[in-house]
Amino acid sequence: MIAKVSVRSGDAVLAFDRDLTVRSWNHQAELLTGLSADAVVGRPCWEAMAALDEDGALVCHSGCSCARLAREGWPVPRKTLMVKSKSGIRRPLSVSTVCLKQDENELFLHVLEPSTPISLLQQPARVGLTPRQLEVLSLVADGYSARQIARRLGLAEPTVRNHIRAILVELRVHSQLAAVARARKLGLVA
16 A cells, blocks of 8 residues: 655646555645545545546446556546536546556556536537427426427427437437436526
8 A cells, every 4th residue: 555645746636546545635636626635635536536427427436447447557548527626516627547656556646637528529519409499308308208298389299209319419419318418508408
């Protein structure tokens, strides 16, 4: 086991060992997240970061795939994660993972920097939904089924399903739930 270490960097950095225990949380990481080193060092990194991916799926957990890949010697690509700050608000951070190895000792670093969520960067500048598709999307967001939407709007159910398929294609998602999440990010629905 590696004792507490000091990491000096102009970037926000946290260091953790093979057991995923945080061994260093530098001053820049404190400034970026609002979490103090005293509150984080000695805790599991996944507990401290509490990161989600941009779709809200849990990324940081005891079986973290990034840490597993790094421990096995694989390169870990940079990721944009939604990391919880002291205030509880999640903010997008770009996370690079680096493995340092000396003899039998290994230390892993997460280099953190503010980021724009990838999903926002990949969005088209303008979403081309028709007024009817926006109406259908709004009802989907309110929890209505295709059958209920058809009755409410006076449309055939297959027509509503066609609108839903077109919405999924336009928003570049694969499910109605993802469409609603993307639409909320874009301000298309409340």
